[in-house]
Amino acid sequence: MTQSNFLLPNEWASKIRRLSLNTATKIRGHHKGSHRSQRFGASLDFSDFREYHPGDDVRQLDWNVFARTEKYFIKRFLDEQEMRVHILLDTTKSMGDEAKWLFARQLATALGLTVLNRDDRLSFSYVSNKPTPPFRRKGSTYQKAYEKTIADLREPTSSESFAENAIRTLPKDMTILLIISDALEPLEEWSAFLSKVPRFAGDVRLIQVQSLDEKLPTYSGDVRLIDVETSASVNVSMSQNVLRSYEEKQQEHQLQLEALCRKYGVQHIIVQVADGIQHALFNQFIKAKWLQ
Structure with a gap:
């Protein structure tokens, strides 16, 4: 089994070919x-x-x-x-959980293949510690090349802030911008980022990838928590009060992020890693009329 097949099983090809991105915004392509x-x-x-x-x-x-x-x-x-679709993938260290990283790349692969299969123009980028040329192709003949591009991405190790640096990776004049991220960075950074993206695309969508541990940690006893992006650490006794405080802050972060999306006209969906890629594609995205 090749690495690209590991990301997206071959039997999914026919299902994905039946899907297409749906948008009400003006088509911005010139071809x-x-x-x-x-x-x-x-x-x-x-x-x-x-x-x-x-x-x-x-x-x-x-x-x-x-x-x-x-x-x-x-x-x-x-x-x-043609539609011009750009997929922006968060490759910061917080995306490094094995299941989350696989899930995020599967999303990026599946969405990109729906674009190429419709003979639309696809571009793809991510924040990296070193300059990386974006993927830019049009048409179904580049599906395998795109699959390989995503499959070849190693585990996320970027130490740069995604929200602060993502804007410089974006092309201009897009129809749809798809952002795949866990959106865990400070809300001030997300506010600055989301306020700028509408000038790049008429239809901006944030796909927030969330794992169960992020929503409700299962740790117990005395633990040392280390921030994977900043390496800062803190010793915590995981009591009910601590868990309740974490849940309240997590919910507050979520509500404010959703408010920012509404403010700047960004569509937003939370996808749970535990639910699987099929649920996201064939249930959530179709129900939200992102795919048809």
């Missing part, structure tokens, strides 16, 4: 694609008629209408444009 644009162009989908004006393409004149009205009208057709 031909499979999505209906609000602009008029030269597809086979008829839109309406418009009176002829000097300079219009005479090949679009409708002579049947002229025969009935003795007026010149041209036929207008809906243009079909």
Whole structure:
């Protein structure tokens, strides 16, 4: 079994091919694609008629209408444009739990394959300690190359702040921006980041990956907790009061993050690692109308 197959089983290929990203925002691509644009162009989908004006393409004149009205009208057709989708993956150390990291990469792989399969333009990036060229491709012929790009990512070791540095990895003029992160960094950093992303994409979505231990720790007794990103440590006696205090702060963080998403027009979904990738793709995303 290859590493890419380990991320996403081969039998999922046919299921993913039936999915496509759904968006109500304006298609921003400048090249031909499979999505209906609000602009008029030269597809086979008829839109309406418009009176002829000097300079219009005479090949679009409708002579049947002229025969009935003795007026010149041209036929207008809906243009079909590509979507530009960018997937941004959090590779900071807090994503390093084995199950969480596999889950996040499976999400990135599956979503990217739905984009490429629809002949849309996909780009992918992550925050790294050293400059890394982004993946930018269009079309189903690059599905294997994209799978390998994600599968080749080692365990997350970035010591940089994701929310503070992610903006510099983004391309401009995207249709959809998909952010995959645990969103555990300070809310001030997330506020600054989310306030800027709408200028890059008309449709921004935050997929928050959450493990059971993050939601409700199962530790007991006297433990030493070490922050995997800052290496700061603290000795804690895991009493009911401590667990209750943690749960309250975790809920407060969550509520404020959701408020920030609403403020800046960012769609937000929490996906639980324990629920599995299939539940996220074929239940949560379809129910939220992110996929169809």
